[in-house]
Amino acid sequence: MRAPGKLLFLFSEVFATGGLQRFNRTLLAASEQLHAQCDVYSLNDADTPSTAPNIRVTGFNQSKPKFARAALRAASCGDYAAVIIGHVNFLELAAAALRCRLYGRPISLLITHGIDVWSGVSGMRRLAMRRVDRILCVSHYTRAMIERQAPELPPDRFIVFPNALHASWTAPQPQAQAQAQAQAQAQAQVEHPGPQRRRRLILPQRFLLSVARLSRFDRAKGVISVIEALPMIEDATTHYVIAGDGDDRPFLEQVAARLEVSNRVHFLGSVTDQELYSLYLGCQAFVLPSGQEGFGIVFLEAMYFGAPVIAAAEKGAVDVVQHERTGLLVPFGDIVKLKATIDRALADGALRDRLRTQARAGVTGAGPFTFGSFVDRWSKVLPPYLTGDAGMAPCNK
Amino acid sequence: MCGILGIYSGSGAVPDRDRFTLALDSLRVRGPDDSGLWSNDEVRLGHRRLAIVELSPAGHQPMASTDGRYVIVFNGEIYNHRELRLRLPADINWRGSSDTETLLECFRAWGPACLDQLSGMFAFAIWDCTEKRLFVARDRFGVKPLYYSWLDGQLLFASRPTALNILRGASADVDPEALRLYMDLGYIPAPLSLDRNIRKLPPGHYLIADERGLQRQRYWDYRHITPDARMLERREEDLVDELDALVRSAVKLRLMSDVPLGAFLSGGTDSALVVAAMKAAGIEHPKTFTIGFHERAFDEAPAAARIAQHIGVDHTHESLAISDLIALLPQYLDAFDEPLSDNSAFATLAVSRLARRHVTVALTGDAGDELFGGYPQYRLMGQLAGMNALPQRARYLLQATLRRLPWHRGKLLAGALDTRDPTSLFAYLRSLTKDFAPVLSPDILESTAGAHSWFAQTAASFAMDLNGGETASRLDLCYTLADDYLQKVDVASMAYSIEARCPLTDHRLVEWAMRLPWTYKLRHGQSKYLLKKVLCRYLPAALVYRPKMGFSLPVAQWLRGPLRRWAHELLQDRATMDRLPLERQQVLALFELHVSGKRNTAPLIWTVLMLLCFVARQHSTLTLPTVDQKRAA
16 A cells, blocks of 8 residues: 655644634644645744644744745645645745646645635636646635636636534534533633633623624624614614624724614623633524625534524525525625514524524534534545545646 | 604603794794694694695694504605505595505504505604504605604604704704714714704614604615626616616606696706606606806806707706805705705705795706716726725835825825725715814814714625725715705705605615616716716717716805805804814814915815804804905906
């Protein structure tokens, strides 16, 4: 049997919060599961020793020149079976490096997430896309946007490759146990290991939840829409809790004050994983009517903990949330429909139960958004001599 | 067009009737034909009527439903009311042919959901005697005004803030946020008003007041409607057909009237199209009205006359000198009981005065520029977006060069390049304060949010991939049209008891226009591209493709000329100035800068002057200008 080849990953970041970073971690975990040897070059991470034996992470502390030199050298000369280009910003560099190889050219896979490729695919970038073997798109929308900008790319170049929950999410928790745990955590003072932080997470009895980065460049996340809808919803005792922080928080607080709902909108800032779990378990609904999700890993998390999901029928979110099956979809920016949908979700217990059950089926067991399914997908993408399965063949140039 | 007034008191303590009658009387000019009053322990409703449809007593208000359960006061028109009658239960015993009665029965049948069925302009209140609940609603665009005050379980509402203040019996308490927005934009956007105790009901919203308190709900939102790329695949001629049909339908609906009807006609695209559609709807010789000016640079009367002749209308025109317009200042200040610095209101007052001699209803072309890409700023936004896309160093170099030029517009352009997103750029272009030193006190500036914050909140509901022009036109729809232009038209026309109707605010037309891709609005530098194609079906190209003139007045010249002394005295009036948190020295410096000719600060100075007039009038200290005829000539 041939010794397994190595994989080279060119990532922007691995060890941080964010959908893209979580995808990268899940991909590495899947590679580890497949016993692949992985060299990871991460632009924005510090150089941190990896805990996995077959995964070596080299961080470049945001130094673009150093990253570029190392990536160029590795891709052009390194002994790799496959090069995984984790962000479209590295595409031209990687494509140029691979072009320099006279022999033993590795398979090249480009991962495209969302806003990074919804526009700007032109010129050199478009040319470079023709050179990669496969383009992995986290959603059908992302694929459609690339195809629209580069219609010459053959359909078989694309693979829709949705994200999934990380391996640590695979153990299904009996809901009652998890709920009791969450309630105990919500009512008690929560102590956290690591950076010492104690705080009491005092939550309203009934609340809607959003988990989002509060950046002024992310106003399309839909947090403002929920704040605008809040004073109109039938149940005036329902509050709105937002987990996440960012430079736009003062502006959002201003919006809440303007709409006279400051007493019902709670900005928690950054939260720990434990706090997040209790929020998902305790909320009446997870509401993030975002217009810019390349995928929306937060929806999967909410589904895992049984929170009914309300999202916008927009871009990548529609791959994750199926209307009336695993969640409820509203047109992006339509406050009237959002309000009506929230009212419906809050009032209809049977609806919430149905959505909960159907959504959890997708993120547990053999569901499409489980880690097991992700590993399975990845094994079909990688070359066969890396996995022992019949993986994909390189495309003809 | 009418005036409505009302009080709901959950505690059952409705204020005295005399004050209510006084407040209702203040709305007389909105409704000179009739008045009415209805009350019980919890509610008092008042109405002043301008009779347009159903001139008999069957149209009298307040009007009760046949079963006596509901009582309505209504200002506006429901254009599709005849069609709605056909959809209501057949056993209704109609007493007359008024749209008021139709609206009442619609509410009885469908409740608040009736709002989705209405095509019209309206502000109305319905009292439910059984549920003891007051329902108050405003049309989708805010064509009709509605002010309200909610305090201690009591809801007061009225068509104008003056009536509300009489009812409240309280003096104004200036809202600093409203003041800041007024100084920034020249108007106060809903829901704010200058008085912190008074709110405007935003367009597309309704209120419910009952023992549980006050709820405000939005029933219509168009911000999320995005351009439809599929329209690009259709033949242009089909789109022209569709738009033509929509305009004609919107105009035809608005011809519903039992009194004489006409149209305001400038030399521009929008009013010309409305008039052409009136002719196409079967009005043999529509009556049209134009105001011209002796100053040729501001005079669209010749173009309007040519359009009128070509379409074949009964056209009336009046030419005004500066002194005539200045003579309207008392009327302007009487009519506008909330500060508005839009000086085109003078022209609207003048044309309303002219029209009233012949008609009671007039159609206007408002909203065309916002819906179809008419303003030069939209083109500018596209150009500036291109400059903003330059590499950072190139942009800085360009800004530095522009700032060094003696040409002030260069400095303004440099400032525009500091903005990095369409909303910020729109806020900068629309701002009156621009790069002037602040005229408001530092306390106000620190404690309030400027216009940009409001625009950003609204724009968060827009689709992500809108270009600069699309973003700007939507923001103009939400703000400039709703709270400046439509308010100006309502108040100015009301001053002469004339009902203005705006066909281009028809919600079906608006929704269609929002879906229209930008290339059909601004193409190769041609604004209102598709709308002009429609107009070409009625007018020769030479009359369609003319430079846009706008409708503003030579205020900059007036302030250096015939109004200079008056303005100076008003600005020197410390008693009035001290009632407001203005930086007096800064205001005076701005005025001196203007009269010296070094820079045109007229938009901002005029804004301050209108605010001072408003405050002075409230305290009965206002002195009106006398015109120096030699300087005016």
